[in-house]
Every structure is written in structure tokens, then in C-alpha cells.
Amino acid sequence: MSIRRLGCLLVASVALLVTSVASGQGFDIDSFDPGGIDLGGFGADPLGGDPVQVNTQFTPATDERPAVLMITANIDPGFHIYSLTQQTPGPLPTTISLDQSDDYKPIGNWRSIPEPKKHVDEVVWPGQTIEEYEDEVTWYLPIEISKGVDVEKLQIAGTIEMQACDTGCQQVTVDFKAKRGEGVPIGPLDTSKSANVVTQSNAARGGRAPAVPQPPAEAGVFRADESVVTWYGWLEPNTVQPGARTYLYLRAEMPESWHINTYAKEVGDGPNRPTLVAPVSTDGLVAYQPQAIGEVTEKESPLPEFGSLRYHENEVVWRVPVDVSSDLKPGSYELKGLIGYQGCESTEDGQGTCEVSRAAEFNVKVNVGDSANVTSAAVNFTPAEYKSAAEQAKAIAGTLQIAPGPEQPTIIEFSGNSVKSDTSWFFIIGAALLGGFILNFMPCVLPVIGLKIMSFARQGGESRGRVFALNLAYVAGLLFVFMLLATLAAFYGYQWGELYTEPVFKISMTAFVFIMALSFLGVWEIPLPGFTGSGTAAQLASREGLGGAFFKGILTTILATPCSGPFLGPVFGFTITQPASMTFLIFLFIGLGMASPYLVIGAFPSLIRWMPKPGPWMDTLKQFLAFLLLGTVVYLLSTLHVDHYIPTMALLVALWFACWLGGRQPFTASASRKWGAWLSGFAVATLVGYFGFVFEVENELPWKNYTPAQLAQSRASGNVVMVEFTANWCPTCKLNLLTALDVPAVKSVVSANDVHAIKADWTNKDQEIEDVLLQLQSRTIPLLAIYPADRPDEVIVLRDTVSETQVLQALAAAGARASNPHHSFVLSRPPAEEEQLSDSGTLATMR
Structure with a gap:
């Protein structure tokens, strides 16, 4: 999630706080039935089945009309579903997404028969039109079936997602494969330009784009000569x-x-050259039609002969399911095939230019054994012709099938942790209240609860009205976050704790908790009454203020989100299938359950008499709580991706410096001096964060990860190959990369001469890398090895610190002379400079 999106959600949540408690379709408090409730897909009896049954079919084209896809939903009595065009804010609309296929394409828009029943909501979304279906509805879409496709064998696959509601709601998701049928009565077709048709690859839940798998270190790599398209392959x-x-x-x-x-x-x-993936199965291996993972762009070409263009920008992965026969004996089996493709560049005028069509043959070994593993195997590529890929694709087109889905597992409901369909609303509300109360004792929030205990101690001498106001402010902060979480759940599909899957949020929370711990240890003091430490400011502002109480409530709830206590699992599962009003109502009661101790103490201040009087013990407790917060920091760090460890640690140290610089200013210092210290400190922290997370090396070379197979493949290509031996613990290696390798002049030479740049990372012990270093007569790094294009028995070696000029000269000596300012450089080697390699010919060491 981007920072911008988080900001939008925060703004939206503030606006929704005013009107969010009852914001679901058709929610009428006068007709609210607290008796039985259907918990939908989460708690309903699985034997009861879905309240909506779906039948699909298509009819081929006739002289009067094009082919038509038809989806009929039969809705159980008492239930209703919503239209495809239901507007937001409002209940969840029905969505229909079709799998990508060149066998067919939509040529219009979805319509329905009958039209949805419409009424204007006056309770939840005043003025919003609600569009519902009851009993039965058929959606129909005009399609064009590609020439040569056998309609008797064609299956149009896709997914329909609906929210079916009676007194409660449940999500219904149906994967379908429509076959030719007789059809059902429909109305006029809409053959205008498609506006409400979604392809499967773009139908990411919650609006989130599908994640494109990244290649593992073991992946094979291929790029054809003079092509911009790089392929990675792995099994x-x-x-x-x-x-x-x-x-x-x-x-x-x-x-x-x-x-x-x-x-x-x-x-x-047509003139378009599609991407072809034509696997050739070995006996015992069955390869299926590839599945695209990536965004699809569709637009009309300015050239009429090219028609509608559908393509992937920047990156895409095709995943080919391969089934192993159950009677296949253990051993190694080859899977091979061809890929055909064409890279094109889009220009501002929309026309663009394209490379010539290219192809590659691929093969990989599939190991069949008694036990499975999770490692990857590299795919080997060799150049081929697009014509060969086209012939192979045509040969298998009739037999290449869509992979069958996995068998549905048997669902066993454990009654001790599930909610039955006849459970009353009183139980749901009670579980929400009790679960919220138990959150106070979860390890995530104990440090902040300790602060609240200290604030109770401070309130011992306060008036009843002030005690009530302070606790009410704390509860307001707590409920504010619960309403924000309800907004994310109701309108963005986020579940409890799911924000902690977002790196930006996790890093922000790590930094926030860390500076809180620094405050508890006295490095700096939060400028809110009741949050100060033990210094002079604490003595002058020992009374807790409404702002500090509100802030503590916010912090308590945010820290609670990674935890889920008893009773909350079923309740949160229930909210997933409910309209917005139910979600807000449930989150409100969870918040009230968590806030209940403070509401009771606010109403009966005499309950805090058991607290000890304020004294030195409070400072000791605060410092102890600081270590609990630091433990929370360690936990949050453990949830980050390994690539974020070092930048986050650097950011924490920079924030430590900022807090130290601001906190060391005396209480009597002028405002300008205090502001100057804080701004200077946070300028340093901002700079560190920028270089750690945002800044990218503009001239970084297109490094490939080292493997013996990668090196052999690159050397066999006939190009200059440059291998950098480096490690994260090697500062000289980092200096070489920054000043001599990832620089504009070297990048230009690498690009102009199609130099294969390989990075051998020796951060962790790697015997294969160590063997190559010994072969190059070295036991230390950094080391740069350059293999000439036309002299396969030689290697040029640069040791230790190198300069940009040395690298350019070595590249020129190896044959990379285009765009090289040292293109005329010739390596002159006296006999003493020439050394013999054990099995690779001559090694020339540049000094």
C-alpha cells in the first residue's frame, strides 16, 4: 500500500466517523431481529449449501446476433443479491470476471434480465439507489468466438462473486466453465464498447493488482541478441x-x-504476433495451458489493421501447471517446449515500434521421487525461430487444456471455535465485548496498559469530572482506531491485523514504537501532559491532559492489532461476509469491550483508590516498559523482509540521533533553539530514510545472479562476460560498485556491447564461488573477472580497489569497444604478468 493510499484512508475514516455506526444496505433498527442469524460462509452449516446456484452456458453466433454468454443465478427465497452496477458507497456489487483467452473476446457489455429492483435508501446511505435481484436473474454478454475454434469443445471460464443477504450476508464465489447450450430468453444486446467487462488477471481482490512472482536465484536467464526482452525460467x-x-x-x-x-x-x-508458450510433454508428464500473472492493457490500435491490442507492460509471468502421473517411477524426466514473442515500444503518438518476432527453446528436468521439496530448478534456454514456435503451438492447440482445479478438501468444523447459524445476535455482541476486553491483556498492548496504570495513579487526587473526562478521551482515541479499522474492513477488504502485511505500515510502526521507547528511557520527552518522563518537564507537566489520554488510546489499539484473542476469530470472520453497517457495529462493540475498564473507572473514580500514590516507582515502571517496547521493536523487525533490515536499522539509529539532539535541549531553551535541534535531527533521519528506502542507483548494471550454469551460458553466447565477486560485509566491494561499476560510462559500454554482467555474492559461504576464486588464483575479494568475447581461453582479472578507467580499459581489452572512451586500449602483458590457469587458459592480471 502506498503512503498516498494510507493518507486517503485516514482522511476517509475521519469523515466516516460521523456517520459510520449504521451504514449497511437496508438496515432498519425498528425491524432488527436479534434472534437467529445466518453467518454466511464463515459460520453457516456447510451442509446447507450456498443460497445462490449458478448455471452458465453460451450460444454460438447466428445470422441475427453474435455469440452470447449467459449466467443464470437462482436465488433462495428470502435472499437477494446486488447488481453489477451497484454504486458505492453501498453494498458490494456482483462482479463477473472472465479468464483471458484468445478463443473468444467480449464485444459489448453485460446486461441482465430482469432488470434489478431499485429503491432509494433513506437510512444508511441517504439518497443512494440500491439495486437488488430476487428469485432469478440472467446476465448475458455478446462475445466473438475466434475463427477456427470448435464451439463444441470451447469452454468459457471465469468467476462470479456475489453478496447474498437475508437478515445477514455471505459472500458467494463460483468458478464456472460455460459450455455450448440451448440458451435462455434474453433482452436486447449491448454491443457498445466494453466498459463493464473484467478479465481475470485484472480482477484482484480489493483492487490490489496480482503479485508477479519474482525469479529465484536458481532461475535460468535468456535474452536474444539485440532484444530488450529478458526471460527467466524455473521449475x-x-x-x-x-x-x-x-x-x-x-x-x-x-x-x-x-x-x-x-x-x-x-x-x-492478423499482423499481431502473440506470445506463444508451447510445452511438449514427456510420457508421464502432462503440461496444461499457461496462466498469465500480471496486468493486461487493452486498447485500440491507431492502425485499423491491428485492431484491438492486448499486452503486458514491464513484466509478466506465465505459469504452466504440470501434472505427474501417479504411476510414474522415480527418476528424472525432461519437460521442454518453445516460447515465441515480440517486444514492442509504445510511443507518445500511440503507434510505437516492434522488434522482429523471436523465440527460444526451453527444457528443464522434473525429478520424480518418494518425497517432495520446495527448491527450484533452472530452465535452460536456446535461441529458436518464431516460425518453429508457431508450428509447435498450432500442433498442440487442440489438445492443450486448462488445468483442472484441486479437489475440494473435506471441511471439518470444530464447534469450539465456530459460530453456528442459529446463534443469536446477543451472542455475537457478547463475544465482541468479551473479546475486546481480553485484548487489554494481550502482550502487544501491555506496555501501553502500564502507562494507563500510571495515569490512574496520577488521577487519584483529581475531581470526579476530570477523571471521567480523561478516561473518556482515552476511550475516544481507542474507538477512533476501531472505526478506522472498520472502514478498512468494510470498504477495502482488510482483515484484522492485515495492515501489518504492508511494509510501509510495519516500518512506520517499528520507528514509532522505537521512539516511544526512547521517550520512556528519558532520551526525549513527548510534549503531551501525562507522557513526559522524569526530567524537569515531567515535574512541570505531571498532570495528564486530554490530548495525552486520546493519544494513548490510539497507540493502545494500534499495538493491539497484531493480536487476536479468544472469541474474536469467529467475530472477525463474521464481519468479512457482512455489509458495512454490520462491520461497523461489530467493531464498535469490540472497541467498547476493550474500553470497558476505563469507562467503568471513569464512571466510578473511587475504584482507583487501590492504586499506590504517585512516586519513584512510576519512573521505574516506565523504564521497565521501555524494554518491553524495545522487545516489540525486535518482534516487528522480525516481520520485515530481509531487504528492509539494514535500511530500517539505519532509520532507527537516525531517529535515535534526532530524539537525542532534540531531547538534550534544556527546558528553558528558546523555542527557536528547540525547533532548530528537532528539525536538524529529523532532517538527518529523513535523509537516511530516503537513501535507505527511496534512493535508487540510476546507473546500476543489469546484474544477473551467479551460478555455474549462468556463467557457462553467458560465455557460450559469444559476448563479453564480466563477473563481480562481492559481499555485503566487504566495504571495498561496495566502493567499487559505487565508483567504478554502477556508473554511467560503464553502463553505456555494457549496454552498447551487450556485456553480460554477473554478480557473485559471497556474503554467505558458497563453495561454488570459492572454487571459482581459487581457479582465478585468489582467496580475497573484491575481484572483477572479465572474459573476452573472442578469446575463450583467457580471463582478465582486476583485484582489490579498481577505478572507472581500469574497468573501461579492461572491457576494451576484452572486446567491448563500442561507446568506450578507451576503445583503442590494448592490454600489454609482459611475460611476468601472464599466469596459467589450471583449466581455463591464460589469466591476465591488470595492475
């Missing part, structure tokens, strides 16, 4: 048991503004 897992499934991944990467066309089973009649 995962590379060892499977008989009867199991593995996956072949083929990832294409292109520079910005470049794209390749979407997949097709075979080449059509």
Missing part, C-alpha cells in the same frame, strides 16, 4: 511425488514503455 518444486503437480514459470521483463502481447494458443490471421 518449482523441482522434485515431486507421483500424482502431484509442479509448475513451470516463464517470466518476461522489459524496460519501461516496452511490452509484449498476451498469450494465444496459436497465431491468428
